[in-house]
Amino acid sequence: MKLPIYMDNHATTxxxxxxxxxxxxxxxxxxxxxxxRNHAFGWKAExxxxxARKQVAALIGASDKEIVFTSGATESDNLAIKGVLEFxxxxxxxxxxxxxxxxxxxxxCKRLERIRQERLDELKLLRLSQLAETxxxxxxxxxxxxxxxxxxxxxxxxxxxxxxxxxRVTYLDVEADGRVSLEKLAAAITDKTVLxxxxxxxNEIGVVQxxxxxxxxxxxxxxxxxxxxxxxIGKLPFNVEEMKADLVSITAHKMYGxxxxxxxxxxxxxxxxxxPLVDGGGHERxxxxxxxxxxxxxxxxxxxxxxxxxxxxEAARLLRxxxxxRTGIMGQLDMxxxxxxxxxxxxxxxxxxFSYVEGEALxxxxxxxxxxxxxxxxxxxxxPSYVLRACGVEEDLAHSSIRFGxxxxxxxxxxxxxxxxxVDKVRKLRDMSPLYxxxxxxxxxxxxxxxxx
Amino acid sequence: xxxxxxxxxxxxxxRNVGTxxxxxxxxxxGLVGAPACGDVMRLQLRITDEGVIEDAKFKTFxxxxxxxxSSLVTEWVKGKTVDQAMTISNKDVARELSLPPVKIHCSxxxxxxxxxxxxxxxxxxxxxxxxxxx
Numbered sequence: 001m002k003l004p005i006y007m008d009n010h011a012t013t014x015x016x017x018x019x020x021x022x023x024x025x026x027x028x029x030x031x032x033x034x035x036x037r038n039h040a041f042g043w044k045a046e047x048x049x050x051x052a053r054k055q056v057a058a059l060i061g062a063s064d065k066e067i068v069f070t071s072g073a074t075e076s077d078n079l080a081i082k083g084v085l086e087f088x089x090x091x092x093x094x095x096x097x098x099x100x101x102x103x104x105x106x107x108x109c110k111r112l113e114r115i116r117q118e119r120l121d122e123l124k125l126l127r128l129s130q131l132a133e134t135x136x137x138x139x140x141x142x143x144x145x146x147x148x149x150x151x152x153x154x155x156x157x158x159x160x161x162x163x164x165x166x167x168r169v170t171y172l173d174v175e176a177d178g179r180v181s182l183e184k185l186a187a188a189i190t191d192k193t194v195l196x197x198x199x200x201x202x203n204e205i206g207v208v209q210x211x212x213x214x215x216x217x218x219x220x221x222x223x224x225x226x227x228x229x230x231x232x233i234g235k236l237p238f239n240v241e242e243m244k245a246d247l248v249s250i251t252a253h254k255m256y257g258x259x260x261x262x263x264x265x266x267x268x269x270x271x272x273x274x275x276p277l278v279d280g281g282g283h284e285r286x287x288x289x290x291x292x293x294x295x296x297x298x299x300x301x302x303x304x305x306x307x308x309x310x311x312x313x314e315a316a317r318l319l320r321x322x323x324x325x326r327t328g329i330m331g332q333l334d335m336x337x338x339x340x341x342x343x344x345x346x347x348x349x350x351x352x353x354f355s356y357v358e359g360e361a362l363x364x365x366x367x368x369x370x371x372x373x374x375x376x377x378x379x380x381x382x383x384p385s386y387v388l389r390a391c392g393v394e395e396d397l398a399h400s401s402i403r404f405g406x407x408x409x410x411x412x413x414x415x416x417x418x419x420x421x422x423v424d425k426v427r428k429l430r431d432m433s434p435l436y437x438x439x440x441x442x443x444x445x446x447x448x449x450x451x452x453x
Numbered sequence: 454x455x456x457x458x459x460x461x462x463x464x465x466x467x468r469n470v471g472t473x474x475x476x477x478x479x480x481x482x483g484l485v486g487a488p489a490c491g492d493v494m495r496l497q498l499r500i501t502d503e504g505v506i507e508d509a510k511f512k513t514f515x516x517x518x519x520x521x522x523s524s525l526v527t528e529w530v531k532g533k534t535v536d537q538a539m540t541i542s543n544k545d546v547a548r549e550l551s552l553p554p555v556k557i558h559c560s561x562x563x564x565x566x567x568x569x570x571x572x573x574x575x576x577x578x579x580x581x582x583x584x585x586x587x
Contacts, residue, residue, distance in 0.1 A: 356514055357514070358491055358492065358514055358515050358516050358519075360516040360517065361464075361515065361516050361517050361519075361520060364456075364461075364464060364516075364517045365464075365465075384491070394489075395488070395489035395490075395491075396488035396489050396491075399488075399489075399490075399491035431470065432467060432470050432512055432513060432520065433512060433513070433514045434484065434493055434494075434495035434512035434513065434514060435488060435493055435514045436514075437472065437512060445488060448484075450486065450487035450488065450489070450493070451485050451486065451487065451565070
């Protein structure tokens with residue numbers, strides 16, 4: 001067994017050697033540009049890309065014509081959300097998503113909100129100038145709008161002859177188990193809702209959302225459904241027809257493929273349209289211009305094929321290892337909490353709160369194992385994870401969380417090593433923890449007046 | 454986060470972890486921080502009637518820097534008088550451990566813990582012999 005052990009497979013996965021083998025010829029002799037239609041080098045590259053497109057499509061039950069290659073899932077999420085809002089701006093401007101989504105989705109939504117506000121301010125400015133208010137500035141805009149009783153929404157609708165391409169966003173809370181309530185989702189849909197964006201499986205707590213039910217609801221209500229499926233694809237079955245997903249983000253490096261390549265599934269029947277983010281040579285049917293990264297795309301295809309072939313056995317193996325890890329740790333330590341539903345969960349994910357032990361300190365003491373802290377306390381903000389907070393996990397517990405991500409190359413021997421190490425180090429840290437001592441003495445920690453700092 | 458060697462050394466071999474008898478009139482206890490902020494430090498000092506710190510113990514819930522800061526100050530305060538210990542500042546701790554800016558608050562916590570423990574000790578003495586301190 002080699003140290004350190006990699007158990008952070010939600011962050012990224014190692015390249016499968018079979019994937020690397022498939023890629024090598026396209027980094028050496030077969031270097032052609034897939035867009036070169038007039039010679040053998042180009043034809044060979046194009047054929048390789050088209051084969052990869054079929055392999056990726058097959059993994060999610062799509063047609064190869066529905067796969068748009070991108071630089072990764074962040075770009076796919078951006079393209080899906082901004083592209084749909086831009087294209088369908090005449091239809092409406094409302095998005096619904098979850099507070100536990102990936103930042104690529106949340107921050108795309110936030111930008112659309114900012115765009116809407118900026119356009120709204122421009123419209124107000126226009127209206128005020130028509131009311132002969134000459135000295136309108138950014139500083140007195142709100143004041144003058146109030147003076148003239150300019151109702152934002154009414155003005156927006158009346159004056160926005162050309163819709164904005166911005167958006168209003170509803171960020172839904174999740175239930176304590178990390179899953180969205182379908183009733184709350186249904187209630188949030190309005191006649192202005194264009195898009196619902198819900199992830200397949202969460203990157204921190206591994207919780208799997210009721211995607212088929214969400215897809216059905218969206219289809220019934222005539223709303224497009226985008227699914228960031230990055231963490232779940234290749235680990236659990238996902239079929240775009242069964243899920244009724246209209247747009248699906250995928251990336252290669254979370255399924256043992258190379259970094260820097262991803263895809264967006266864009267449905268053809270019924271047809272979904274998006275405005276491109278990148279203009280240029282019209283590659284990928286105009287949805288994503290740019291010379292294709294042939295070797296990476298070939299690797300992505302191979303990774304997708306391997307994931308599809310090995311999925312049932314591998315999912316069962318990962319679940320066995322995860323359960324071994326879970327029961328191994330929980331059988332020896334008290335005061336632990338599993339974050340997120342255990343039932344609706346990625347097989348390789350375990351997110352645990354070790355009460356009265358700080359997550360970063362624990363990671364530091366198990367440095368022979370690469371895991372990730374549920375809390376983002378290494379960042380400048382020192383704020384605990386927004387995903388755990390959205391699930392209602394108390395701040396002190398959110399600071400005590402560790403995410404284990406078991407993957408294709410982890411072994412039983414490694415899991416057993418991790419169990420021994422974690423149990424030993426948690427005990428050591430708890431011996432050093434005033435909170436654990438107080439909890440053991442029966443002191444209610446909530447009754448203490450803590451000094452905030 | 455890349456920690457300095459001194460932080461790692463203290464973290465891996467923390468000095469003076471433990472608990473002193475709270476009921477002992479010569480023991481002052483300082484409990485600072487908050488669980489919701491991700492760090493709580495408890496520093497206990499046993500102080501002679503002459504005002505010399507003869508023992509120090511800590512327990513800390515927090516990151517590596519918080520543990521190292523508390524371990525370091527237990528070493529520093531031992532053998533010092535109360536007045537000398539009061540002059541230890543967070544800057545000294547941060548400099549000694551080369552704490553990154555985002556972890557400076559761990560050293561602030563360590564300074565606060567010393568002050569809180571000494572304050573607790575003084576309060577106990579006042580309660581014990583109001584005449585002396587009056």
